[in-house]
Each structure stands twice: as structure tokens, then as C-alpha cells.
Amino acid sequence: MNEMVKVDRRDAKLALAHIYVAFIALALGGLAGLLQTLVRSGKFELPANISYYTILTTHGVLLGLVLTTFFIIGFQFAAVSRTAGTFSDRVRFWGWVGFWLMTVGTAITAFFILIGQASVLYTFYAPLQAHPGFYLGLTLVVVGSWVSGFAIFAHYARWKKEHPKQVSPLLTFMAVANMILWLVCSLGVAATVLIQLLPWSLGLVDRINVLVSRTLFWYFGHPLVYFWLLPAYMVWYAIVPKIIGGKIFSDSLARLSFILFLFFSIPVGFHHQLMEPGIDPFWKYVQVVLTFMVAIPSLMTAFAMFATFELYGRSKGATGLFGWLRKLPWGDARFFAPFVGMAFFIPAGAGGLVNASHQLDQVVHNTIWITGHFHLTLATTVVLTFFGAAYWLVPHLSGRVMTKAMNRLAIIQTIVWVIGMTFMSGSMHFAGLLGAPRRSAFSTYGNSPQALEWIPYQIAQAVGGTILFIGIILVLIIITNLAFFAPKGETEFPVAEVAEGAERTPLAMENWKLWIGITVALILIAYTIPFIDMIQNAPPGSKGYKLW
């Protein structure tokens, strides 16, 4: 195999277009985040009557939906083109169609948020009613992502046809699994937007079933976080081993963990609805159990990562229990940023088990603990891994090389992120245990002594938020440099190989019909009866409110 397999230039352009939009979203969404932490410290007020909740909606939509979806689809296009060969003109054409649908959708959504017609947060809970343009824009984002998903499926199908009886490349397999997960789960949000929210906001129907709409949203909302996480796992399993000079620990186990994610990340949405009326506690518990099952592939991943590092370290002569840690390439930002991301997934996962346990959720539900939690999972684990990937992906696609100075800046960026996030997320967790709510502007709740206790933590959040914003500026400098100013040259797109002598991956791993069948069966088991209950025992619907 040629070490320097390049992504075709036309495919590179498609991938880069996605990545540019992602980093523009990071710049704007990050600024919104900084303003939020400052407001919440109680020492700062937004100028010109800008609402805290407009800023909050901007932050959530730009970073939770736009940054993630664009980066992921761009990265997956590059990874599939690199490992399963250059796209056909048709596939690439549909890739561009998907890109423009998503971009136009994002622009429409952002417009209605910024003019204050859609301060409904990124969860857009009815009966708060946004301008129809907000829902329409989001629909275009989702439909665009579907078009891109089908482009990837078509390319994969062609590869399978041209390579009968062969196991597909690992990265391509993983991208396909992630897009299937995305398609199955985004049907829920599409259903609530197209059948409920859009007709209701246009005035075609007067009332909306609130609980059904929330349930459809969370059917989508939890797998959404796995849609963010799986590309990070792609980097960890299939790319980081190559960067350190090691091998993939087990190709089969990597694929198995992705299949388990497909099974267990969807029928678990009730764990976001554990404190809600209208859902029988038995069905809540069923989904709590299923939520715990989704921890299993992450336990497998933890082992595989440590094993990859230890095998490499020992092959370099490391001794002792932890001697292999010293052999890792700490000075290489392509390794260091994702590694830090992995390390932060340990507290993130621990917090996740707490949130999913329904009684413990009574302690933390809708407190800022939850915000602290997903700033570890998404805003550290996933985002640092994406940054680490961008450090080779962007120069690979732009035909440039990362200089030593930029690499050093990227290491500093990672450290800045760690410090900022430790302050911000750490104080969010503690304030949450003391009851401080999420999604709320600064308030002392009538000088309540309990609320006054939170203020030092809120100041720490502002300190952390400011440091993180410096981190965002640093990463934007690095990415701009790598895209437009770094010296021209060839950068490797690292793809790891399986260890010699490892057993061959069974072809049965690609039995998608069976995997999708099991996924659908689990969804039906978890949702059918409670969903029918919701509809049969529905209260009168709600009309729309605009209370901001």
C-alpha cells in the first residue's frame, strides 16, 4: 500500500467546503458562549437589548448542530474517498447538493434566530413557537445531511460491487454505520418538524401535542450525541494508531462497537424525559436499562485504546506497568489533542451514567451539571478530537504542511482548552449539584441564600469561558494558516493497519439488513406501547406562545 494515498482534489474541495462552514460556526457560536458565561457571572450585561436567550439559541444551534454536522460530513467524505476510492461525478454532485441544502438551511435558521424570531433554544420545545422560517431552515439542514448520507451509501455500494467477498475499509464501514444511525434517528425530528411544528407555526393547525413532539425530538436527540461521538471514535480506532506508529488493536472489535452503538443509541430517548408526566415509570426504566447498554461499546473502546498505546510502547522497549505512556508522541498535536479528548471522556462517561440513572437524575436534571456534562463529551472529547483531525486533514486537503510553529501552537491550544474547560465544566458540575439551573440568565432568585451560593461557581465559569474563547481564537488561527497560508507540500492522511497476525474480520460484520432489523426491533420494543399511550390519553393540544 502506498503511504501517500491522496484524496482526489475534487473530493478534497467538497470536504473542505464543509470544514470551512464548521469553523465559521465555531467562531460565531464560541463568541455567543463567551457572552453567556459573562452574563451569568452577574458582572456583565448584554448591550443593545440583546436577549440572553437569543444568544443561547445561537450558541446551541451553531455549535450543537452546525459545527458538528458540517465537520462530520466533511470528514466522512474525505475518509470514504481516501479509503474506498475517488467519488464518481454523480456521488460528488449529490455531495454538493447536500452541502448547499445544509448551508442555505443554516443561513435561514441563523437569520430568524438573530432577528429574535426564534429564541426557542436548540431543543425548540413546543408550545413555544418560532417563526416558520426557523423550522424550514432546520428541515433543509436535515434533508441536506440525508442527501450526503445517500451519496456515501451509493459510493459504498459501488465499492462492495467492485470488491465482492471483501471486507470494506474500516473507515468507510464506520462512516456508513454513522450515517445509518443519523438517518434512522433524524426521522424523529423530521416527523415532529414536518407533521407538527411547521403546519402549526404556519397556522394550518391550531394546536400541537406537546408530549408527542418532545418524544419525537428526544428519539432524535440522544442518538444525535452518538452521531457526534462516532467520528471521534473513527479517529481513535483507525487513525490515531497510525499517527503514533502502532497498529489497530482489533478491526473486528472496532466494527462490533459501532454496530452496538447503532443498536443501543436510539431506543434511549426517555432518559432525557425521566422527570416528565405522561410517561409510565416502567417504560422509563426500560429505556434506562437500554441506555446502560450503550456504555458497553465505550468500555470496549477504552480497552482498545489503552491496548493500542501499550502494545506500541512495549514494541519500543517500554517496561513496567505504565512505562509505555512515556513512549507516546506527546509533542505531536495530531496525537495530543485526541488523546486529551479521550482522557476527558472518562469523567464525561461517569457523569453520563449518573444522568441516565433515573433517581440520580432527580438530583441533576435541568441543572447546570448537565451543561457541564456535555461540555465534556461534545465540547472537549469530540471537539478536541476534531481539532486534532483537522491538523492533518485540512493541510492534506489544501495541499499544504503544518509547520513546527503551528504544531507548537496546537499543543498550546489543547492545554488552554484543558485549563478553560476544567474551570468551566468543573464549576458547572459542582454548581449543578447545589441546584443551579441550566438555560437561565443570571438571577439571584430574590436574593435566595441558596442561589447566592452559586455565584462563585458562576464567576469560575466566566473565567473558564474566557480561557476557552482564547482557545477558539488559537484554533481559528491554526486552521486559517493550514488552509491558506502554510507552506505548500504533501501531508499524509493517516490510516492505520491491522496488527500482523490478527484474525481476519468476518464478512458477516457487514450484514446491514440484520443490523438495521435489530435496530428497528429495539426501537419498536422501547417506544411502541408508551407512544400509543401518549396518543390515546392525549390531553387537549396547545396553541403557540411567543414569550420572549
Add this chain to the structure above:
Amino acid sequence: MAKEKMKGKATEDSNLKGTLASVFLLGFFLIFTWVSVYYLFLERL
């Protein structure tokens, strides 16, 4: 000797003591966090 063994079947009987120790440390951290918040729940019952 030891090196040769490593090169061979990577997943068979390679030395992964450090990995085992690491994942168990991780596991104990999960238990510690969960039990702490569960204790808080009981405290507030």
C-alpha cells in the same frame, strides 16, 4: 525473545498488564462518581 512474541499475535497473549490496570482505574472512577451522587440522592430523600 520477548520482542518476537510481541510482533506475533498481537491480540493473543501480548502483555497488556498496563491496559488492565488502566481500565480498572477508569472503572473505579466510574463507581466513585456514581456512588457519590447516589449518596447525595439518599441524603436528600
Add this chain to the structure above:
Amino acid sequence: MHIHKYEKIWLIFGIGCLFVFLTIIGVSAFAKGNQPPSCLTTIDPEKVDQTPPFNKPGLVKTGDNEYQLNMVAAAFAFTPAQVEIRKGAKVTINITTKDVIHGFEVVGTNINMMVEPGYVNSFTKTFDKTGEYTILCNEYCGAGHHMMTARIKVVD
């Protein structure tokens, strides 16, 4: 599929832990009644003011040291906004909303409920410590969300 011996040990331990956690919360929920708030009663959200018990929000004595606290949430206030409870009283809080979704959190306790239009939510707690508890809305409901608050005073 071959799995390394240590990985087997780890997965048995890890999955075992998950099942221990699930058993603890399962037994606590189904045997001891520590279920999360999941009331199934429905109500017409536009007729809350006419529907008992929410037509007269407040504390009602229902038995020996047992009370019902019926509350109404609406943008951006709870009714009643001040409640006094005797120490040791067992109180069932029933709450509903007249407009959008709200949250009902009593800071420093396990009382944490989603309040959704069309539904009543309910949670029972014995208040055995004196002091003042802040109630706040912890689900975004609009411009005045962070001003939405009430107090519970537990007295001897």
C-alpha cells in the same frame, strides 16, 4: 471473534457494574417506590383555573400530618409564591401549567419535575429539616424564565 483475556475480565467487571447500578435503582424504584415524577393525569391547559384542585392553589390538609400542595405554573410565576410547611409533614406536590413547559425544582432536594401543558405532575416528600427552600423554574419558558421563583418555609 477473538477477545484478549484481559479484555474479557474488564468487560465482565464493567458490565457487572452496570447491572449492579441498574439493580440498585430498579429495586429502589419498584420495591421502595422511589420512582421519578411520572403522573399520568391529564388536564385541559386552558381551563386550569376552573379545574379542581387548581382552581384554589395552596396547601390542603389531607390526613394526620399529610398535605397536598397544589401549585400552578404560568409565565413567569408560581402560585402560591410562598408556602409554609410544618416540619415532619408529608407533602404531595401537584403542579400543572397554564401555558408553556416549565420546570419545578426545589433547590437542595430531590424534587425536580417537568411541568407540561395538559398534564399534572406529582411528587411526595416528607420535609424533616427546617429552613427556607428556593423553588425555581429550571426549564426555559421565555424572557422572564430566570425570574420565575417561589419559596417553601419549613417551620417547627
